Amino acid sequence: MHSIRSNNHCSFNLYNDNNQILKYSCFCGKAFNLTELYYCNGCQQINCRYCITEEIDFHYCPNCIENLNSAEASVNGNKCKKCFECPVCFNTLTYSVIGSKDVNTVTSPPTAGVTSPTTTAATPTTGETYFLNCGFCKWNSLDLKDEFKFDMPSLKAKKESSIQQLQVNKSIEALNKEAAELTSLKDKKTINRIKLAQAMKHFLGPQSKHQKHNQRKNFNKVEDRWESTSMAHPVPHNHLVPTPPPGQTLLSEAAIAQRVQPITMTEADQMQQQRIDAREFETLDPLGDTVKYDDDITPFLRDQVTECDQVSSLDQRFKNIAHSSLSTSSIHPQRKHLITKRSKRCKRCDKLLVKSEISLTKTEFKRQHFAFTYVPRVQITRVLWIDNDIFEVFLQFTNPLHIPLFINFPMSIKGSFISTDDNSQPIDLCEHETYINGILDETDDLEKESIIQTLKQNENPRYIIDRKDNKLTMKFIGKVGIEEEQIAPKDNNNNEEITNLTIIHLTESLANLSTSTEIPKFNSQFKDIKFTITLEFSTSSLSTAPSTSSSTTTADKQQKTLLKLLFDIPSNKFENTLQQ
C-alpha cells in the first residue's frame, strides 16, 4: 500500500509551514501531522480523522459557555437562547440599555454614536429596556421592530419546527426502535448497523415533544422552516452520514425522495443529456419579459443606494436566509450557533479514543489517546547534501512515554516503502534495533534493562548520534531518485506483497562529511525532497536477536506498530543548497 500525504485539516497546522514537513501515515495510508492523529491501544495503530467515528457529547454556546444536551439544543434549533450575532459583521452582540435616564425616548432612536453605558447580563435593572449593540461595527437594533427590544437581557426562545423536522422525528423513532432491538446482539455486522442508527440520530437531532402544537403553528410561518434546518456545528465527520447534494439540504423532501428511489438506466442517460444541455446558455431577448432580475438590485433600490455598505453581502444574506434582504438596514440579528464537543472512537475496533470532561472550564480529558502522547515524536535537527543527489538527515526521536520504547527499521515489509509523490528514498540507515529512554528513565523490568544494555553495547556510532533524556538523535542517508523495483505495482491491490529495502553502505569519508568544517554546496534537482522512512516501535523488544532474549518472543503480547514517516523537505531547508 502506498501512503499519501494528505492536507492537514486544522488551519493551525496549515498556517505553520513547519507542521507540513513531516507527516505520519495512518493505517489507512493517509498521512497527516502528528497532532491530528490518534493512537488506538486496541489495534496498536494510528487513527486519522477518517478512521474514527465521532459522537456528540454535548452542545455549548461559544459565547456564554452554556452546556446543553442534544435534546435541549435541538429544541432551539441548535442555537443559543441568549446570544445574538451581528447581522453585519457577525460579532457577538451585547445588550445595552435604551436611554439610561429616560425610558420613553424610544420614539426618537438615538444614533449609534451616543451609546449609553453597556451593562452585562449580570446586572439587570427593572424597568429598563434593552437593545442589541455591536461593539465592533456599531450596528444596533434600535431601528428594528420591537422584536429586538427586551425587558430583560434574556428572553424566551421561540419554538421552531418544520415539515422536515416532523419527517425526521418519524425516522428517528424508527431508528430508535431498531437500535434498541439490535443492542442485544453484538457481532460485527450489528455494530455497524447500530453505528448507522446512532449516526442518523445525531445527525437528525432528537425528537421534539411538541409536535402537534408546532405543526399548526407552522402553517403560517414559512421562515421557521429555514431556521430549524440549522445543524449542530461543526458537524462531526462520519462516513455513515450521507452528504447532501449541492444546493439542497439533506432533509429537504426532494433530497429524501431522491435517496430512496433507485435510478434507472434511462434516467441516468437523461441526466447525462441534461448535463450536456446545461452547458449551452439560453440566449435571452433583452427586451422581452423573460428577463428576470433574479438576484439583482431592483431599479428602485438602485436609486436609493448611496454607499455600497447599504447592500447586503452574500455572507450576510446566507446567515439571514429567512429574509435574505438586499439592504443591510433590514437584516436581522441571528441567534448564536451552538458548537459541539465530541468523543471519538476507533473505527476498526470501536474502542473509545477521546472523551472530554463535561465541565467546560477544564481542558482535561476522561480518555485521551492522542498519537502525540503515544507515538515517538520525530524532529529534523539537521539536513544537508553530502554529494550530488545524496543527502543526510539528522532526526531526533522523542519518547512521550515513561517507559523505554524499542524501535527498528524493517528491511522488508508488506506493502511499499515508497509513498505516492516520493522523489527520493533512504539508502543507508541503522539496521539494528535500538531504544529510546522513557521520560523518567523508569526501568523496573530487569529483562528489559538487560536488553537495553546489550543494545547499547552493539550500538553503531555511525547512525546513533546522541542520547539525552528521552531523546535520541539518529542519522540517515538518502538519495534523490527511486529504485524501480521497490515500487509495489500500484494497480495491484494485493497488500500482502512484500517489498524489500536495499541498503547501500557509503564510504566513511562521505558519510562523515557533516562533521567537517567546510561543507561544499550542491544543487537540488527538486524544490521539495520527498521520501519515506519506515520504522517499527513497541514497548517491548522487537527482535529475538539480542543474546539474552529467549522469553521475550513468547511472553509478550505487545505487538509492534509500523509507522511510516513521510517527509517533504523544501530544498531551502537544506544547509548547503546552492541558491539559484
Place this chain on the structure above:
Amino acid sequence: MQIQPKYFEKTQYIETLNGNKVSKGSILCGIMNIRLHGKTIIKPGVIVRGDLANVNIGRLSTVSENTVIRPSYKKFKGAVSYFPLNIGDHVLIEEGCVISAASIGSYVYIGKNCVISKRCILKDCCYIPDNTVLPPDTVVPSFTTFSGTPGRYIEDLPDCFEQYMKDYTTSIYESFLPINTLSKGRS
C-alpha cells in the same frame, strides 16, 4: 524542523533567579504590579502597563517584540475601573500584538499583529492566527480557533493542543540562548 536556537546578547537581557529573561529594551511600567512566574521571556519593544492594574504572566510564556499588554477597564457608575490581566502558562504571544484582555488561559497561541480588545476572555487551549482582531468582550472557548476581523469561531483545534503547546513553549525557552554559548553550544 527543530526550532533553530535563537541567541541573545547577554548584556541586553536581565535574567532572574527563576529563569525569567526580560529584555532591557522592553518597558515595564509599574514594575511592582507585574509578576512573571518563571521562565518567561519578554522580548525588546514590549510594553507592559503594570501601572494601570496587576499583570501576571505564567511560566514558560513568551511575549514577542513590540507587543503591548494593557489591562482593560470598564466604566462603572461614571468611574473607570481597571481589571487585572492574568496570562496563563505556556502562552505564546507573537510580534506586534495589542493585548487588553481580562484573562488569557494557559496553552494559548496568539499570532502576529493581533488585537485582543478590552475585556476579552481567552480560555485554556485556543489559537488566534495572525492579524485577527477580537472585538471587546469576546469569549474564546477552549479548543477553538478564532480568526478574521472581527474574530469569530472558525474551527476546533486538535485535541492534543495542550501537549503540543507544552512541548513547543518549552523548546522555545530552551532554544533561547545567550550568545556566549555559541562557541561551545554547537556540536
